[in-house]
Amino acid sequence: MPDDRFYLPDVPRLPNRRRELLRANLVEAAAPVASRRPERRMRRLLLVAAVVAVLVAGSAVALNIDFLGEQARVDARPWSAPELARVGERVEVARGSDWSFMAWTAEDATCVAYAAGDVTSWLRVCGRAADDVTAASSGSPYLLTYGAAHQKESVSDGRGAVFGAVTADVTQVEVELADGRLVRVETKRAGKLDTSARFFLIREILERSPFPATSLVFISSSGDVLERFPLGS
Amino acid sequence: MKGLDDLTLWRRCRADDADAFGELFDRYHEIVYRYCFRRVPDWGLAEDLTATVFLEAWRKRDRVSLEHGLLKPWLLGVATNVIRNQHRSIRRYRDVIRRIPPLRPEHDFVDDLSERMDVVRAMRRVLAELSPLPRRDQEVLALCWEGLTPHEIAVALNTTQAAVRGRLFRLRRRFRAAGLDALELLPSCQGASS
Numbered sequence: 001m002p003d004d005r006f007y008l009p010d011v012p013r014l015p016n017r018r019r020e021l022l023r024a025n026l027v028e029a030a031a032p033v034a035s036r037r038p039e040r041r042m043r044r045l046l047l048v049a050a051v052v053a054v055l056v057a058g059s060a061v062a063l064n065i066d067f068l069g070e071q072a073r074v075d076a077r078p079w080s081a082p083e084l085a086r087v088g089e090r091v092e093v094a095r096g097s098d099w100s101f102m103a104w105t106a107e108d109a110t111c112v113a114y115a116a117g118d119v120t121s122w123l124r125v126c127g128r129a130a131d132d133v134t135a136a137s138s139g140s141p142y143l144l145t146y147g148a149a150h151q152k153e154s155v156s157d158g159r160g161a162v163f164g165a166v167t168a169d170v171t172q173v174e175v176e177l178a179d180g181r182l183v184r185v186e187t188k189r190a191g192k193l194d195t196s197a198r199f200f201l202i203r204e205i206l207e208r209s210p211f212p213a214t215s216l217v218f219i220s221s222s223g224d225v226l227e228r229f230p231l232g233s
Numbered sequence: 234m235k236g237l238d239d240l241t242l243w244r245r246c247r248a249d250d251a252d253a254f255g256e257l258f259d260r261y262h263e264i265v266y267r268y269c270f271r272r273v274p275d276w277g278l279a280e281d282l283t284a285t286v287f288l289e290a291w292r293k294r295d296r297v298s299l300e301h302g303l304l305k306p307w308l309l310g311v312a313t314n315v316i317r318n319q320h321r322s323i324r325r326y327r328d329v330i331r332r333i334p335p336l337r338p339e340h341d342f343v344d345d346l347s348e349r350m351d352v353v354r355a356m357r358r359v360l361a362e363l364s365p366l367p368r369r370d371q372e373v374l375a376l377c378w379e380g381l382t383p384h385e386i387a388v389a390l391n392t393t394q395a396a397v398r399g400r401l402f403r404l405r406r407r408f409r410a411a412g413l414d415a416l417e418l419l420p421s422c423q424g425a426s427s
Contacts, residue, residue: 014266
């Protein structure tokens with residue numbers, strides 16, 4: 001009689017999609033740099049200089065749509081959660097002609113909003129305050145809040161966004177998108193806000209999956225990986 | 234590329250042919266993945282280790298000139314070393330491995346999740362029973378499970394056939410003394426003397 005303790009199970013194969021992804025990454029790693037096609041180079045780590053430029057606080061950009069005004073109107077609605085009532089200013093951390101990434105603080109929270117296309121198309125998310133260490137045990141010690149918005153036809157460049165707020169020790173965030181791409185971006189303070197939190201935003205064409213990003217990687221000023229935070233876990 | 238024998242394929246890899254490297258992966262990823270999983274019953278880690286094995290093989294290609302028929306055992310030997318030093322090995326290729334999105338069981342395995350969990354549990358049970366064995370014996374056993382001959386196991390572990398046969402002999406004797414069916418546990422090690 002065979003001994004059940006030593007039953008050697010058959011091992012299921014690697015799923016096709018993962019096998020293809022693994023193979024593609026390995027072959028790309030093996031390919032000499034000179035022979036890599038431009039679109040392959042684009043799939044390596046990107047430092048999104050354009051987003052960095054837009055994230056510089058105080059940059060004068062022509063404002064065509066009053067996203068801040070719309071968010072103020074949202075504040076006044078009766079269903080806005082009182083514990084998330086804004087304390088101090090709400091600022092635009094970054095914006096384009098038809099999109100805006102905004103941030104503010106509440107008494108015990110850090111909040112961000114992303115609006116694109118028109119003022120009525122927006123998403124707000126709030127998380128813990130930057131100096132609230134007691135909440136870290138329930139999740140990441142570095143991530144305060146995050147969100148994502150799929151692209152809309154009404155947005156002129158057709159891009160969606162992944163955005164959020166992190167603690168002061170995170171100087172770069174690398175977003176692992178659902179389609180396997182990595183996008184790295186500098187985080188920035190929002191100068192006028194009374195918080196040590198830093199903010200990040202990437203704008204890309206995003207895969208239409210339940211959530212367009214699979215994880216966030218937090219990187220310190222010395223280039224060390226502080227944490228790889230899986231999303232949806 | 235598909236019709237090339239292993240020796241020619243390996244020569245092309247040594248000539249920095251990335252397509253040949255892709256073909257190498259196509260031919261051997263399954264056995265490497267299965268071997269890694271049976272050693273560390275964890276799907277995500279097995280995947281990372283598999284990637285690391287092929288990256289190590291690529292890194293070492295200039296230094297290794299393989300005889301005919303020995304590509305498979307050599308790769309499993311690389312896998313054995315990668316598993317022994319897994320933290321250091323994975324760290325070396327962290328940038329490449331990180332590009333592979335983490336496993337999401339609810340998306341990737343939704344149809345057979347419970348079966349996969351059963352496999353993990355069964356494999357952990359086996360490894361727990363075998364844990365009193367010396368590490369080398371466990372490695373010989375795991376390579377035996379992949380159908381390698383004693384000669385191939387010797388190549389994988391960079392040792393002699395005599396040493397491998399000696400270990401197999403002692404393993405069979407040990408299993409019999411414990412009342413276990415040695416053939417069940419050493420199914421494909423042809424040529425091991427009983």
